[in-house]
Amino acid sequence: MSSVSARIVLAVSVVVLALVSSLVVVAIPSGDRAAAEPATAPPDDDVVAVHADGVTGDGVDVAVLDPTGFDTDADAYADAVVAARAFGPGPTVGPNAGDVHGTRSARQVAAVAPNASLHLAGFDGETGYGRAMAWAVRQDVDVVVVPAAFHGKPGTGESVVENVTSRAVARGVVVVVAAGNTARGTYRATYDRVRNGALVVEDGVRNYLRGDDRVVRAWLSWTDAGPEESYALELYRVTDTGSRLVARSVPYEADREPNARLNVRVEPGTHFLVVRGPDRPTGSTVRVTSATNGLQHVTVRGSLVAPATADGVLAVGAWNPVQGRLAAYSSSGPTLAGQGVDVVATARADDGFRGSSVAAARAGGVAALVRAVRPNATPAVVESYLERTARDVGVEGVDARTGGGLLRPERAVTAALADARNTTVDPGTTSAALQARADSTPDAPGSSTPGAPDTSTLPFVANAAVLFAYAGARTTQARV
Structure with a gap:
């Protein structure tokens, strides 16, 4: 890589890092965009x-x-x-x-x-x-x-x-x-098919993005990684002269589980993602998730x-x-x-x-x-x-x-x-109509066992401080 290209990639990475540090994503469902549906839905x-x-x-x-x-x-x-x-x-x-x-x-x-x-x-x-x-x-x-x-x-x-x-x-x-x-923006696989340090997705290493969003937000997570393993998500744009690297994900180290994320504004055009990692199969499970785009290759399950x-x-x-x-x-x-x-x-x-x-x-x-x-x-x-x-x-x-x-x-x-029909009923909470209906309804399969305690016996082993003791840094959340 030339020194000029290296500086471009470094600059892009710095921009991505700045965006990720305070990113809040609005997740607009993209799966039904093509469906012509009214804005209202029938009531329940x-x-x-x-x-x-x-x-x-x-x-x-x-x-x-x-x-x-x-x-x-x-x-x-x-x-x-x-x-x-x-x-x-x-x-x-x-x-x-x-x-x-x-x-x-x-x-x-x-x-x-x-x-x-x-x-x-x-x-x-x-x-x-x-x-x-x-x-x-x-x-x-x-x-x-x-x-x-x-x-x-x-x-x-x-x-x-x-x-x-x-x-x-x-x-x-x-x-x-x-x-x-x-569901249409997730891909999960085992890192066992590798080509030149990249995960093979179906017949190649490219996973093309669907949709024309001007901001691409994507995450990469992985499990079972060894101490010397690291992974990254790269975004490329297809040009007349070949593929051009647009951005590389930034590691997020504040969580217990390793992951990296990418958030960058893009020009109109065709883009694809590549998962980079070791040159050898590792057996780690990697998952790519995009909240802004669908993926060419998806794994709905999971x-x-x-x-x-x-x-x-x-x-x-x-x-x-x-x-x-x-x-x-x-x-x-x-x-x-x-x-x-x-x-x-x-x-x-x-x-x-x-x-x-x-x-x-x-x-x-x-x-x-x-x-x-x-x-x-x-x-x-x-x-x-x-x-x-x-x-x-x-x-x-x-x-x-x-x-x-x-x-x-x-x-x-x-x-x-x-x-609850055999227990004392608060008349201000339960109507006579529903209670009468319940009294005439036989127990359905799978109902709670008669005589089983109704109050949780699980102790709350952490106080308020422990609840967020590990939450030492901000992360990305999406409204869904």
Whole structure:
């Protein structure tokens, strides 16, 4: 390489590093862009039925964590807000903050559980996320909704974000998270086919980008790496005289798991990615994820993103209610740790808001309705109500892409009431109509075992400081 070329690459790398240090990505679902669909989606009629029967989330506290912040005076939920905080300099939380992603997510939660109390937390990076989650736990909330994604994590369950999240679940909090929107922007492979220090993808080393985004954001993560192994993601542009290196990823060393990321503005044209590594096969698993572009070669299975990859969470995929199918962009399991999507839910709102963020927010509202009728139900029990009452879609039975199926709020609440029918019922929480319906509903297969304790026995082994002790640096998060 000439000295001039070396200086160009160095300059590009410095620019990429500067961008990555404060990057917050807006993840717009790209999988359905070609589909001509109306901006509105049909309402969940069974949610309306649950409200008509008197179950609206009374007595339940829900926290919503989002990197963009919240408008605390939003008409849809202003009266329900009991606490709001911003963790980090990025998000704005307060009156007239605007119709940002967090505001829209909280609006969806309130639409499903209108009488639940809301705790709104904006966060910036891993450190902010850890502090926000710890704050929510200290607020003694029943449900936490996270309509956000942290990329650049292979899904082994050992990253900072995953640990922070699973510890909240161990505390007894139901954590509902978005599966992600990167099913068409993920490629995962074993580093066993190598050509000149590059991973062979199908028949070559190039993985072309789809879409014409002027900013390319991509992450590379890897596992089982030896002490002398290192990997990088390179972005090239095709020109009349050949391929030109545009940028090389920058390592991110603040997490427990190794990863690198790339964020750069590009000129119009054809671009492709190359995974660079050792000159020999290593057996390491590498994963490329792009939040801005689809990839020529994709691995839909395993495209689930953190914190949906954490143990014990309710991971929610995106259901396209207009086309009656799973949204093409909806991320999927299984992860390397075996995590998958638990349920799918409506991913389009009447204000045009769409993506797995919408699905997670609505599922979080349903979890709040279940907690309203069974306030001591453990996270696992709450999850079981939503999963076993869902309508099977996609592959028959539970699968990694759609989990138990399409969420059915009324059936989930009714199942919870069926298990609670022999307990004292608070008349202010449970309607006579739903209770009567539950009394006449036989126990469904998979219902909780009679006599089983309903309160979590898992100790919360970490206090608020430990929750984010490892979150020593900011990372990239995407609203999904």
